Amino acid sequence: MPSPQTLAALRAFVAERDWDQFHSPENLAKSISIEAGELLECFQWSPDFDQEQVEAELADVVTYCIHLANKIGVDLDEIVMKKLESTKAKYPVELAKGRMTKYTKLSEAPE
Numbered sequence: 001m002p003s004p005q006t007l008a009a010l011r012a013f014v015a016e017r018d019w020d021q022f023h024s025p026e027n028l029a030k031s032i033s034i035e036a037g038e039l040l041e042c043f044q045w046s047p048d049f050d051q052e053q054v055e056a057e058l059a060d061v062v063t064y065c066i067h068l069a070n071k072i073g074v075d076l077d078e079i080v081m082k083k084l085e086s087t088k089a090k091y092p093v094e095l096a097k098g099r100m101t102k103y104t105k106l107s108e109a110p111e
Contacts, residue, residue, distance in 0.1 A: 002066055006078045010066055028068040035060040 002010075014020050039057035042049045068078050090103035099106070 001080070002062075007066065007070075010063060011070070014067070023067055023071055025068060028064055028071060030066045032061060032068065035064055046097055 014023065035057060039054065039061055042054045042057060066076070069079070091106070093108040096103075101108075
């Protein structure tokens with residue numbers, strides 16, 4: 001997850017510009033979706049991509065995710081680990097390994 005230095009730099013950037021007033025959870029969630037669309041656009045017509053452009057768009061997505069987590073008062077490490085535990089339960093290794101089947105169909109025989 002982001003280092004304390006990265007968090008401090010992001011918070012300072014926003015504070016210097018007085019942008020926190022615009023960072024409602026709703027606006028941040030919208031921004032995540034918009035930036036994710038821009039990231040996806042990097043792959044729109046080809047699996048080939050411009051590394052620098054992908055990194056810039058990925059940084060935008062991650063930055064807004066960090067801002068949203070900060071705004072709603074959650075620890076990113078904590079929520080990711082919690083989600084990982086629930087996902088492990090949905091996708092047990094013995095059923096999911098090497099398969100991209102949705103968890104609701106894992107009990108079915110592999111195709």
